[in-house]
Amino acid sequence: MSQGKIEQKKYVYGVYSHETNFLDAIKSVQADGLTVDDAYSPFPVHGIDDLLGIKETSLHKAGFTLGFTGLVTAFSVMTYVNTMGYPTVFGGKPFFSLPAFIPVMFETTVLMAAVGMFFVYIKRNELFPGKIPMIIDERTTDDKFALAFGIDGKSDSEIAEIKSSLQKSGAEEVNTKSFE
Amino acid sequence: MSKVDSLLREPLINGVDKTYGKITEDIVRNTEGNPPKDWWIAFGFALAGLLLYVIAVSWTIFKGIGVWGLQKTVNWAWDITNFVWWVGIGHAGTLISAVLLLFKQKWRTGINRAAEAMTIFAVICAGQFPLIHMGRIWQGFFIFPYANTRGPLWVNFNSPLLWDVFAISTYFTVSCLFWYSGLMPDFGTIRDKAKTAKRKKLYNLLSFGWRGTAIQWSRFESLSLVLAGLSTPLVLSVHSVVSFDFATSVIPGWHTTIFPPYFVAGAIFSGFAMVQTLMLITRKVQKLEDYITIAHIESMNKVIVLTGSIVGIAYITELFIAWYSGYLYEQYAFYNRAFGDYWWAYWSMMTCNVLSPQLFWFKKFRRSIFVSFIMSIFVNVGMWFERFVIIVTSLHKDFLVSSWNYFTPTWVDMSIFIGSLGLFFTCFLLFTRIFPVIAIAEVKAIFSSISEAAQVKAKKEGSH
Structure with missing residues (x-):
C-alpha cells in the first residue's frame, strides 16, 4: 500500500x-x-x-544509532579535555575518571536519541509547522x-x-x- | 497493548452520554471563546506575581546577589531551595507519562497532558535560579562546554554542578519533545473543529499538519514508547544528579549515600502533590470531572502516601546513620536540625511530609476532594521546608563557632520565590486556554476499550 x-x-x-x-x-x-x-x-x-x-517503523533503530553517537561523543570529548586538551587537577583526582563521566555520558545519550528520533519522526510522518495537510x-x-x-x-x-x-x-x- | 479491562474496576471516564464526539467537544470547548471571569482573576494574580518576579530579578542583576540574605556561612539558601523544589515538582509529569505508560496504567491518560505541562513550566522556573545566582548572568553561556579562546578553558566535567546542567537541559528538552509529539494529533482535532480561518491556521501550524492516517499513528505509538523508555531512567537520573550537588560534598548533613533515592522519592512526592493541586482546580473550573475522576484523585493519593512514606523512612534512616556513624559532626548536624535554631522548619517538614500523608491510608480521605486539596498544599509546603532544612541547617553552624550565623531572607529572596510562582501560574493558565488539557486521542483510545468492555457486560446482563 x-x-x-x-x-x-x-x-x-x-x-x-x-x-x-x-x-x-x-x-x-x-x-x-x-x-x-x-x-x-x-x-x-x-x-x-x-x-x-x-x-x-525503524524509528528505534535511528534512536539507538543517535544515542550511541551521543554516548561516544560525550566520552571522547571529556576524555580529550581532561587528559589532553587542558588537564586540570581537581582535588587530586585522576585526569581520566570514568565514574565521573557517567552522568554526562548518560544524559548526552538520551538527549541525542530523543532529539534525533523526534526529527526522524516528523520527517517520516511528513509533519512540518505550517504544512497544509491532505x-x-x-x-x-x-x-x-x-x-x-x-x-x-x-x-x-x-x-x-x-x-x-x-x-x-x-x-x-x-x-x-x-x-x- | 492489551485491551483487557476489568469490569470490576472503576471506569476511567464517567458519564452515560459519552461518545467520541462528546469527548472532543468537552475538551476542545475550553480552548474556545472568551475565558471565564474566574480565569481572568487568577490570571491577574499570576501576572502580578510575574511582575514581582521581573522586578526582584532585575534588582538582583542590577545590584548583584548581595541583595539576597546570603552570607559567608550560609552561602546557599533560598535560591538553591527554590531550584530543588521546582525541579522536584517537575518530576511528576514525565513520571506519569513515561513510567505509567510502561506499566500500562491507563488512568494516566486523564492527567498526563496537564502533568507534563506542569513539568515543563516547573523546570523553566527551576532553571531561573542557577542563572540568576551566577551574578553575572550575561556570562551564563560559560556553563556550556565549547572550544573557546580562553585556553581553551573547559568546564569541570568532574563537578556535579556541571552534571546538573546536562541533566536539567536534557530533561527539559526530552519532556518538551514527548509532550509536543503527543499534542500534535490533538491540535489537529482542534484545527478541524475550528470555526474561523485564523484559528484553523494557528492550530494547523501547531499540529504540524497532522492527518491521522494509520501509518502516522503507527509511528506515533513507536515514538511514544521509545521516548517513554528513554525518559524513565532520565526521570530517575535528574534528581539523583541534583542530590549529587550535596552528596558529593564533605559537609555533615549532606555527605550521605542515601541522597539519590531519597531525593527521587521526594521529587515524585512533591510532583504528585502539585499535580493534585492543579488537577483539583482544573477539573472544577473546566468542568472536566468526568475525565479527571475521583478514581484518578485516589490513585494519585496512593502514590503520595507511598512516596511520602519512603521520604519518612529516609529521614529516619539519616538520623540512625548519623547516630551509628559515631561521627560527632554528623551527629551534631542532625541534632541541630531537630532542636537547633531552625527547629520550626524541621518540625514543619516532618508534620507536612511524614505525618499528614498517613491519612491517605484511609479510603475515605483518599476520595475526599477537600482533604486531597489541603493535603496537596501541605505536601508542597513540607517539601519546600525539606530542602530549606537540608541546605540551611547544614550550613549555618559550620566548623568554626565564630562563623556560626542565622540566615534571614530579604525582600528580594521572598519576592523571587513568590514571583516564580507567578511565572509558573502565568504559563499554566495560558496553557489551559490554548492547549487541550487532556490528551484527547489517548482518552478516546481508552474509551473505545472501555466501551467494548461495557458492551460485553451489557450482553451478559441481557442474557440472564
Missing part, C-alpha cells in the same frame, strides 16, 4: 463510526481485492497495522474513521466497483474528495 506517499488528486472514501466496524470494513474491502490507500482514525486503532500490512474528511480527527482510495486515472466502472465495495463493507457514507 502506498500510505499517502503517492499523493493522488481524487479520492473515494467510506466513513465509519466505530473502530470494530472500521476494522471489519478493511477486511471486507480487501476480500474484494482492493488496496486501501489511506486509513484515517481519531486515535491509534490496534490491529490495523497487521491488516494494512504496515511494517513496524485530510480526507475533517471529522476523522473527531469521531469518524475513514478508508480512502485514490481514483486518479481510474475508469468509471472501477470507481463504481470501489464504491459498491465500500457500501457492502458497512460504510455510513461514501463520498468523493478532490484535492487542488
